Amino acid sequence: MVSTNKKVRNFIPDDISLSILSKLPLKSLKRFECVCKSWSLLIDNSYFMNKFRNNFLSNLRCCSYYDGSSILLQIGKPNFKDDFYSLSGERFENKVKLDFSNPYANQFNFQIFGVDSVNGILCLHEYDALGEIILLNPATQAFKVLPPSQVESVEVSIPDDARDFVDFYIVSNLHGFGYHRVINDYKIIRYVRFDIESSVEGDEHFEEIIYSNSLGKISLEPLWEIYSLTSNSWRKLDVDMPFSSKCNEGTQVYIDEICHWLCEKDEEDNPAGACLVSFYLSNEVFLITPIPSNLDDCFDVEASWINLARLNECIALISYHEPRTTFHISILGEIGKKESWINLFTIGPLSCVRCPIGVGTKGELFFQRKDEELAWFDLNTQMIEELGYKAGDCCARIIIYKVNILTDGGIVN
Template sequence: MKKKSAAATNAKVHNYISDDISFTILSKLPLKSLNRFRCVRKSWSLLFENQHLMNMIRKNFLCNLNCCSYYDQASLLLKYLDETHKDILYSLSHERFENKVKLDCTNVIDHLYIFRIFGLGSINGIVCVHANCGAIVFWNPATQAIKLIPPSPLELVELPIPGVAKEFVNVEAFTYLHGFGYDSVIDDYKVICLVSFDIQVELVDTFSDSLLEDIYLDELWEIYSLRSNSWRKLDIDMPSSSYCIEGTQVYMDGVCHWLCEENTPAGPCLVSFYLRNEVFCITPIPSDEDDCFKFKASSINLVLLNGSISLIAFHRETTTFDIAILGELGIKESWTKLFTVGPLSCVERPIRVGTKGEIFFQRKDNELAWFDLSTQVIEELGYKARGPYTRISLYKENILAIEGISN
């Protein structure tokens, strides 16, 4: 009887794990694993209301910020206007971005005049730059190699208009860049765009209302391949971004991601487009009532932190930042708000977020500065912003030649 009693006691001891041990194990798991753990049973999900556990998760998350993959030892591309209001580009590197090198962007300006760097930053040393006119260029700042992307044939679509009316109808196509990424399976760089059409009819009184109603073109998705140097139409119906605001598109591991606003049919959501098989996934954004992430903010950035899709919202009225991390694509409940930063009363507007937790912003005195999420310290970059044209992108140099891009 004594042996049986001792065995039963040992079994109970082995089946019990103290909170300290449980919290230590859980806090070291990736967010994807944590969210799956939460879904197993309600009592396990309630553990994440424990502030001690959440503090441990935050601490380990910050410790891992220095273990980025692609952007290890990456520099910044700082684009701003100089005293003469010309585009100037600098590469900023080292631990506090104190190493500053002015880059020659003459060949890009020759093609686009005024340009913007798309997305989070470079892919294999290549940045995608574009202009408001719709022109797109692939550019390697290290080698000055450049590729001007040909215009899309979709912009020349023939309208189904009766012959008598064609001379009174003007059609203008608008291209909205949504994604730039790399298909590693076939070694190809790709661009995803939405093409919409503005139809203007002159001498309206000449036609009946029913005829005008028939003059309509749906929006079209298209994809460009550097390998074939051509565009083709995508037979797909997916949510788009109405404004294509900077800071709302990122690329990771063969997937292009962009944010959609509330006025889209899908509501506020994240769209993830897979370059290899050309399918997409929608992840809803939590509403204000979910107390996870307030989508209505003064500024929103879609970024990568610790290899995870993250949203960082700036609230101007409180000068605070909310940071939410996505555990798993397609699952709304896997968004987890990890941090609230601030108030930072000196912030005029955020510019970019680095992969290691740096929040770059323009101060109210126009100085460019950054807040280190790990150390909670604000440091200056040493530049003044001129208007809303200052941009910061991530850049990792690559001097290898890429097929299709020439010097």
């Protein structure tokens, strides 16, 4: 090498370092905060955050995770005959009505669980009850009706003089649906509880009620269950995780063999308060990420809609605050790290919004306007575009769907 008398800088200029840091994933950025005091305050630097947001949006446009996916628009219709449309293209100009038949349309009103399909498979379930659960591949129309678990065989023996005013229910709430790559298995997680209702306050007959199944007397404590498609069976999970009794549509998301769900802060049995629960399908352990106080007002009455989404490989918490007609988008840098949440975007006021209906692959915010038109907000252009549909008084919903005709993962008619 040719020697030189030029001095080599022993430091990086601030503008260059800020430019580099603004291109990092949030997890890496949060870890660099320990380098020096000025870097620990970057989140409060408006100039830096504008650069970080711009890079975040640029990465959204080229994110490959959802390549080949389309937007599934569901518009509610009477008698469970909902209309389904596939929306694709840069501006969702490609619209195709789908023959999306519900194999149990005449038996129960199904809900699509979660915010997207898993390898082209959708999980359908009867809302807020211990009803049918179905795995469905819309591309091949192959479906699998899940078998009951031992819990569902519980029988209740009620004294004759109490039968007129004591009711017994088994209620389950789905919390997760995902795929374990190593063993090529689909999994479903649910929380099961036993509800006893009496029309007589302070009824003493509860102590006389005997609950049993094929194994004899059982405990009436709530429990977690997990289903395996490979074994086609349910089994009890020996975990004590925070749960959600509401399980609102869109408050669960599956990312890379981890099922995530939101828990409200008003659950009496959830001392963790408002939090994100992440359940690892590989080893069946979980982590809790508290929602910081500057974000958890999304669980208050002023937030009429809450959704989880996957943005740039990050978990995004998106809420709509009706009184202020604003959307808030926060992302999580690292699971289990409360301090790694940052509030990335505040959008609005958007006075035309009647109710949100979902989030797209690039962070598009879909909603129904007050004039009943369905529309979406583009984070990049900051513009509102119409979809060309009216929902009227019917419910509408957005789900991310990727066609899979190669395999049904063991799902057969």
